[in-house]
Amino acid sequence: MRLNGLSAFPITPATPAGKVDVAGFRALVARLCAAEVDSVGALGSTGSYPYLTRGERRRALDAALEEIDGRTPVLVGVGALRTDEAVALAQDARAAGAAAGLLAPVSYTPLTDDEVYEHFAVVARESGLPLCIYDNPGVTHFRFGADLVGRLSRVPGVVAVKSPSPAEGDVGGRLAELRSVTSAGFSIGYSGDWNAVEALIAGGEAWYSVVGGLFPRTAMAIVRAIREGDVAEARRLNARLEPLWSLFREFSSLRVIYASASLLGLASAEPPRPILPLAGAARAKVAEVLTGLGLDTEA
Template sequence: MFSGLSAFPLTPMNEHGLDEAAFARLIELLVAANVDSIGVLGSTGNYAYLTMVERARVLRLAVEHAGNVPVIAGIGALRTRDVLTLAEDAQSAGADGVLLPPMSYQKLSADEVFGLYETVAHELSLPLCVYDNPGTTQFVFSDELHGQIAQLPNVASIKIPGVPGDAAEARSRVDRLRAQIPSRVTVGVSGDGLAANGLNAGCDAWYSVIGGVFPATALAITRAAQAGNAQEATRLSERLQPLWQLFSEYGGSLRVVAAAAELRGLVERPCLPLPLKALSGEGRHRLAELIDELELS
């Protein structure tokens, strides 16, 4: 489950509530594409903007429509109490694994972060993926802390930020982390523009934003890397450089993939919780052209 392509779909919504029909369509799109797993209620899934009740509903919809594709449920919350409730919801709903970031408002210490994972890991009956995303959590893991957390029961994967662009530096970065963690714990890369580098450097999984709306495109990169064809994986990723540039220009991937889902007719407009807004204006026009030019699917 914590290997190959893990596709992270949007949770489409507006100020009136969740768009359950659109969410189900997104899940079914990923199932039809044969992704390796589906990650719901991550950053792309806007978990931080949903109530506990809404999150439970999203998760149950995902499990209901995912068929035999494993579902990984995000359980991040400000309070450990709420994380434990979300973990129980995931277990009750039939999720196959959970994804936990050290979410905070007050900046957390390394001791506090370890305590979070220690508490949750001992309460779980599902495998857990550590979500290392300093861009949203403002917490930077050391490899040593990853190593300590990876020794806990039920910890099965670590989702790291994008690796360096240089192939040798990327391999060195992955190797340093692997030296700290048990062999049973997989390493997955995020940061879509550098995912091919991560896979070629030995990462087991790509936790992918574009996989949630363009699964075939993401799968082509993943399968090339898994087959040992690093050159082809790199070529396919470099071909998408105009898309990666849009991510950079507009503050990350969320606004871009939300607009892409709207342009593809997968969701209604608007599909993000205010004050967030999908790409508009010139950026949206460029994205529409890229979808056709790059044959994103």
């Protein structure tokens, strides 16, 4: 599998007890298929994977795959604290029919490069599921250096990296550095919605998008502009979304997307506790931005 284009990451609606709302999740996934996203990212950070049991994660994945019915590849989060648990989740994903797994080095004790390398090598070997490296240092407190990404790119079955988009500086230089150390055919993609467009313009192959999980047509318009070589239009569309990016930076993308889904009647679930839903002035601010950008009409 070669990951490219828009990989859209929806929330996973669930009860306060952690039981997945299968019908609600399928409805969100159906929107992504209708918008013709390039892949669906199930059970990513936006999908609250660490808060769900193995059984509920399988229920969510099965629901997504049933809804998609082979139309769109599914990338699914398989991160866990223990290597054996990550192996089991990756085996579940392969058995269910997922195209690839998204593996973060989830940890309590800080990990070394060698420990992360071994973790990925074991999960790839024992599951047989193609893996995408999930570099999310804001959550895992582990950052993948270029050398480690290069080493992992030569592990059979490790096929891609999902990197945080550079906030500033030489985006092209960072991408060139990764290309120089990774194996042929290895996909380099980016998350962090408000900076991802510049990384795609520089040559990144995939956009792992939170906004794409709820507003796929909006995100696909940016991806299509880049594919067509219309950099000015891609930047214009991205700049137009700055009020939303500002909300993401202020409240976190997870809280804003849950609030947006609720305001638009797309999902009634709240974020998993202890994360509290946005309320009062913060929720009103989200509603104002959605209306001002016309994102309420995409629902």
